[in-house]
Amino acid sequence: MTALMTRERQALKAYLPDLADYLDETPLLALEARDSGAIARFRDAGGTALTIPKESGGLGASALDAVRVQRAIGSRSPSLGAGTTMHHLSLATLNEFAQAATEEDRALIQGLVEQRAVIASGFSEGVTGGSVFIPTMSARKKGSSYVINGSKKPCSLSSSMNLLTASVEVDTGERAIALIPADTPGISVHRFWETQILAGAESDEVQLDDVEVPADLVLLNDADDPNGQHEMTGYLWFGLLITANYLGAASSLLERLLAAGKNDHEGYVRAAADIENGMAAVESIARSLDEGERGQDISVRLLLCRIAIRDALVRASSAAIESLGGIAFIKSSDIGYLAAAVHAFAFHPPSRRSVSESLAKYHAGHEFAFA
Incomplete structure (x- = not known):
């Protein structure tokens, strides 16, 4: 057992022990297949309730714990991490609406949690x-x-x-x-x-x-949601979790580099520095969300971090693959797969082009809004 992702593995084991065991026992490409059954295992393990408060029947994971869980999941199955991020986005948005709405709306959320609805x-x-x-x-x-x-x-x-x-x-x-x-x-x-x-x-x-x-x-x-804050909060959850997922996918390359025993310490550290720096930024914003911060400023900080992390993960995966070497790339389909999966992070909304003007104007003193 390496020290890499210790907190993340512990968080996954604490909240979803059956899922943790299943992911560790199942090969990457089997988990990534269209008919893998991983989503059903996520549901059966109780993962659908991860981010919902305990008083509503959920597991009560903080945003900080949730991003750690998601990084661990992404390191084993980027597909599962990406797909379940959309579930968490949806349920978190609904929960934000429900907390400010009627008892009937809150009961609806609790019902979805009890049914383990995907x-x-x-x-x-x-x-x-x-x-x-x-x-x-x-x-x-x-x-x-x-x-x-x-x-x-x-x-x-x-x-x-x-x-x-x-x-x-x-x-x-x-x-x-x-x-x-x-x-x-x-x-x-x-x-x-x-x-x-x-x-x-x-x-x-x-x-x-x-x-x-x-x-x-x-x-x-x-x-x-007259000012759009509940909906924007849903996208905070999305941004945090989807970023943690791809940090996990890149971390899986680090794990393979450690296991290979190449002793290319400089190459490993170049990759690890970008990944760990990105995770530290995500954790910082997750802590702010847990402390109750909502609205424009935290949304801007997260978007800027996501833009920086996109480029950092490309650098990190390239450095890791170079250190692993050509024979490892030829012999293992996992390596090329993970590299391709990491690049998919850039395709998740919002695009840099769509938000760059609004981000720059926010720093100049204007209101921030998604394009």
């Missing part, structure tokens, strides 16, 4: 150059229901989801978050993800054709 995220990361805050689905009021149309591609957890959360544009001009049971008539899943990289995240297309949802499952932002 929740997919129907927000708009599939739109090239688009914003996570601009809905790609539409809804119109029909009596005591809303009729929703649109599609989400890619949509992680598409095969395992029990519930889809979707950002929708209502015909009144309002935005809303809709909670849609996966077995609702009009929902269909279609093959979209063709690459083997991160195939285990189940990121296919989910189509909604005249899907009717009761009005009490549609949370109007103007009424429930």
Whole structure:
């Protein structure tokens, strides 16, 4: 046992011991396959409730513990880490809404936790150059229901989801978050993800054709989140967890370098420095979230860290692979796979292009907003 990721392994073992054992016992490429079954094992181990407070039936992990758990998961299965990040994003956003809403809404969250529901995220990361805050689905009021149309591609957890959360544009001009049971008539899943990289995240297309949802499952932002802070908090959770996942994937290369016994200490340290520096930044922001900080400033700090870490992980993975050497690359499919998976971090929203202007203007004294 190495000292690398000691805290992360301990956190995973403490919250999800059965999952920790399963991930340690299962080869990387088996976990990453489209039909791996890893998401079901995550659900059975209780992972769906990781970030929900104990009073709501959850495991009560702090943001700090959650990012450590996610780094450990990402080091064993980047697909599982990426897919479950979308679940945590959805549930954390719903929990933020519920804490400021009615007892009935809080009971809904508790029910989802008790059912160990897997929740997919129907927000708009599939739109090239688009914003996570601009809905790609539409809804119109029909009596005591809303009729929703649109599609989400890619949509992680598409095969395992029990519930889809979707950002929708209502015909009144309002935005809303809709909670849609996966077995609702009009929902269909279609093959979209063709690459083997991160195939285990189940990121296919989910189509909604005249899907009717009761009005009490549609949370109007103007009424429930007028300043957008709850929704922005959901994206704080997303940013923290998705970054920790890819730090974990890069850390897996470090583990292989240690195991190889190459004694290229300088190469190892170059890679480890970038990864550990990135994790320290993520942990710092997680602590701020745990202390109650919300809003623009923490969102800006996290986005700047994510942008820096993207480049750092490319450097780190290149340094680690160079130190491992050509024979190791030829003999192990894991090494090339992990390198490719690390590069996928750059594809998660928001893009640098979409937020750079707003980030720069925030430092100049303007309000920050996602593009």
